[in-house]
Amino acid sequence: EAGVAQSPRYKIIEKRQSVAFWCNPISGHATLYWYQQILGQGPKLLIQFQNNGVVDDSQLPKDRFSAERLKGVDSTLKIQPAKLEDSAVYLCASSLGLMARADTQYFGPGTRLTVL
Amino acid sequence: KQEVTQIPAALSVPEGENLVLNCSFTDSAIYNLQWFRQDPGKGLTSLLLIQSSQREQTSGRLNASLDKSSGRSTLYIAASQPGDSATYLCAVVTQGGSEKLVFGKGTKLTVNP
Numbered sequence: 603e604a605g606v607a608q609s610p611r612y613k614i615i616e617k618r619q620s621v622a623f624w625c626n627p628i629s630g631h632a633t634l635y636w637y638q639q640i641l642g643q644g645p646k647l648l649i650q651f652q653n654n655g656v657v658d659d660s661q662l663p664k665d666r667f668s669a670e671r672l673k674g675v676d677s678t679l680k681i682q683p684a685k686l687e688d689s690a691v692y693l694c695a696s697s698l699g700l701m702a703r704a705d706t707q708y709f710g711p712g713t714r715l716t717v718l
Numbered sequence: 719k720q721e722v723t724q725i726p727a728a729l730s731v732p733e734g735e736n737l738v739l740n741c742s743f744t745d746s747a748i749y750n751l752q753w754f755r756q757d758p759g760k761g762l763t764s765l766l767l768i769q770s771s772q773r774e775q776t777s778g779r780l781n782a783s784l785d786k787s788s789g790r791s792t793l794y795i796a797a798s799q800p801g802d803s804a805t806y807l808c809a810v811v812t813q814g815g816s817e818k819l820v821f822g823k824g825t826k827l828t829v830n831p
Contacts, residue, residue, distance in 0.1 A: 657816060703811050706752075708764070
């Protein structure tokens with residue numbers, strides 16, 4: 603079974619530039635998550651999709667971050683414009699069911715973003 | 719607001735030692751607790767998931783226990799090996815509100831040959 607795919611693996615941009623990350627979850631997984639992991643911290647949930655719909659985006663800085671999940675499969679996360687504090691690893695995860703209380707999340711390798 | 723703390727932040731042991739990693743959480747109303755492993759430059763791998771009604775889970779040389787009432791969990795690694803070197807993260811799903819994983823900062827484990 604193929605895992606969660608993410609691209610690019612690394613990205614370096616200047617502040618105020620825009621950047622987009624792509625995630626392809628495990629086939630058939632209904633729920634998709636984007637996390638931000640700052641160096642030395644645990645991952646923090648940015649947004650959670652169930653199929654096409656957003657379940658939780660309470661910690662997404664909506665003035666600069668946006669995300670969509672196309673046809674309930676692939677997802678993109680965009681930052682526009684980037685700030686220095688956005689430097690982090692962006693992790694995508696997926697789970698089979700609709701309830702985090704019961705399902706294991708499978709993580710992709712992440713995209714390491716450096717904002718200069 | 720749920721907060722998860724992991725102690726110690728880093729641990730270095732010789733190969734073959736048994737070791738314990740600690741995790742505590744402030745809100746005991748959880749659905750489950752999970753332990754993950756993170757290798758440098760890679761994503762997270764789920765090791766063990768303990769439902770709130772369970773006391774422990776075992777997988778190979780790993781054993782995780784949960785004391786929900788006191789807000790604590792431990793991950794026991796038996797006969798450690800250099801390949802166990804990684805960062806271990808604890809996370810909980812809290813009851814009420816959205817069901818999201820709240821992570822600790824992790825314990826960086828180094829097993830020396």
